[in-house]
Amino acid sequence: GQNIDQPTEMTATEGAIVQINCTYQTSGFNGLFWYQQHAGEAPTFLSYNVLDGLEEKGRFSSFLSRSKGYSYLLLKELQMKDSASYLCAVPNTGGFKTIFGAGTRLFVKA
């Protein structure tokens, strides 16, 4: 089976850096997604990692270690609008559908 773990909630200060961790267990691996979801809205795509290492995209970066079953999303220069849930997701072993973690609710305070 597949399992995804990520912290339930995190709080950080505006302008700071925050790292949201995700660990996963899968029988196969077809990449890992991060999505952002604001309350009452649908998720929006942030990143997709299939190879080990860090991928940077503006203020957001995503890291993957396949051997450790571990990923993190790094948010720099936090802004109030970054307050949202961040979902870690992996395609299932068949690669046909995506399994989502419970999400990490990030609160950015002034």
Next chain:
Amino acid sequence: GAVVSQHPSWVICKSGTSVKIECRSLDFQATTMFWYRQFPKQSLMLMATSNEGSKATYEQGVEKDKFLINHASLTLSTLTVTSAHPEDSSFYICSASFGTASGHEQFFGPGTRLTVL
């Protein structure tokens, strides 16, 4: 980027009635569409996967006779909640992807908030 629309964005209905939600890919052909349900402060729960022209594949615990899915074309999938009850009140989100290969990004619709009185 690829755009997915949903209609309606919100609906309130009486218990026992049926509600249809449409999901459309506006600028691409979606070979696969997914339907999710999300309760407050919880993550997305996949309900079913649908492919154009074939029957939907439902997740364990999802009643196929209650949640009817039709994927009539490469740009349209519909979810009908039949004989809705208050416990069906939730946020329903569809997504679409290209092809069936692994690692394909999903494009989400804006969601439909269903309230059953």
